[in-house]
Amino acid sequence: MAATAGALAVLQLASIVAAAVLLSSPPAAAAEPSVDFIDVVACSQSQVDSIVRSAVQAALQREIALAAGLIRIFFHDCFPQGCDASVYLSGANSEQGMPPNANSLQPRALQLVEDIRAKVHAACGPTVSCTDISALATRAAVVLSGGPTYPVPLGQLDSLAPAPLRLVNQLPGPGTSSxxxxxxxxxxxxxxxxxxxxxxxxxxxxxxxxxxxxxxxxxxxxxxxxxxxxxxxxxxxxxxxxxxxxxxxxxxxxxxxxxxxxxxxxxxxxxxxxxxxxxxxxxxxxxxxxxxxxxxxxLSKVPRPGGNKGEIRRNCFKTNSGARLVDVVEGFAASA
CATH class of the missing domain: 1.10.420.10 (Peroxidase, domain 2)
Known part of the structure; x- marks a missing residue:
C-alpha cells in the first residue's frame, strides 16, 4: 500500500536504526532468523501472500503446468543447501546449468517468481526476499492445484552466490533405484x-x-x-x-x-x-x-551452511550491486 513521503522517511530511519542495533549486538547462538521487522515494512504478511496467490492463480489459469514447475524449483533450491533462491541466479556458475538442473527447470516458472517479486516490491518496497516469494508461490501452486495448505517460514534472505556443484549434485535423480x-x-x-x-x-x-x-x-x-x-x-x-x-x-x-x-x-x-x-x-x-x-x-527448514546470511534481491536472477546496509537485515521473520 502507498505511504506518504514522511512515513517513508520514518520507515527508512527505523530500518537503519534497527540494522545498527542488530549489527552492534553480540551474535546470536542460533543462525535462524529471529528479528521481526514487520513494524518497518510497507505491507503485512497477509497482503504479501495475497499478491503472490493472485499472481499464481492467474498464471495457472493460463498454464497449469506452472504448478509442477514451481514445486520442482522449490525442491531444487532448498535441498542442496537450504532455501536461499540460489537456483534463480543466472550467469556464470549458475545452478540452472548444472547437470541435475540443466534443461529440467521451467524457465516460465522461474520468470513467474521474478514477475511476482516485481509486483511485491512495487507494492511493499524491497522488503521481501525472492526466497520467501518462491516459498509462498509454491504453497499457492500446491493449494490451487487441490493440495493442502501449510505454514511457510518467512524471513529467509537471498544468497549471494550459487550453491557449489558438489551440493547440487546431491539432488536425487529419477534414475535412482536404491x-x-x-x-x-x-x-x-x-x-x-x-x-x-x-x-x-x-x-x-x-x-x-x-x-x-x-x-x-x-x-x-x-x-x-x-x-x-x-x-x-x-x-x-x-x-x-x-x-x-x-x-x-x-x-x-x-x-x-x-x-x-x-x-x-x-x-x-x-x-x-x-x-x-x-x-x-x-x-x-x-x-x-x-x-x-x-x-x-x-524441507523449508533445511539448514543453510552459513546461516541466514544474504540480501533481499532487487532482481531474483542477479545479486544486488552496492547493496544498502538494511538490505541484509530487513524482512519477514515469522511464518504465514
Missing part, C-alpha cells in the same frame, strides 16, 4: 523418516517428464511409454497417469498399478521400507496430505 540411498540422502537434510521421501515424491502428482528420464522397459507400462517416445521423441509423459493436473494421491494409486514413470518412483512400491507407505497414501488422501505438510515444512 530406496536406502534416497532415505540416507534425505536424512542428511533432516528428513530421515522414510515417509518424508515418499511424501515429497508425491509432488510428482502434477507435472510431466521428458522421454530422456523415463525408466527402462521392463513391463507393459514402460513399453507403452517407450512406444510413445519412439513415435515422438519430444512427447512428455504425465508423472501421474490417474489425475495428472490435480494435486492428490493419484500418483500413489498409479504406483500400486506399476505405472510409475521414473525408476525412483517404482522403487518406492518395490522396496519393503516404503511400499506400505505408498499403499497407505494410495488408499487415504488425507494421510498423504498430513505427511506432505510435515515433510515440506522440514
Amino acid at each position: 530406496v536406502q540411498a534416497l532415505i540416507d540422502l534425505f536424512g542428511s537434510r533432516g528428513m530421515g523418516d522414510a515417509a518424508d521421501l515418499v511424501a515429497l515424491s508425491g509432488g510428482h502428482t502434477v507435472g510431466k517428464s521428458k522421454c530422456a528420464f523415463v525408466r527402462p522397459v521392463d513391463d507393459a507400462f514402460s513399453r507403452k511409454m517407450a512406444a510413445n517416445c519412439s513415435a515422438n521423441p519430444n512427447t512428455k509423459q504425465d508423472l501421474d497417469v490417474v489425475t495428472p493436473i490435480t494435486f492428490d494421491n493419484g500418483y500413489y494409486i498409479a504406483l500400486t498399478r506399476k505405472q510409475g514413470v521414473f525408476t525412483s518412483d517404482m522403487a518406492l512400491i518395490l522396496d519393503p521400507q516404503t511400499a506400505a507407505i505408498v499403499r497407505r497414501f494410495a488408499q487415504d488422501k488425507a494421510a498423504f496430505f498430513t505427511q506432505f505438510v510435515t515433510s515440506i515444512v522440514k
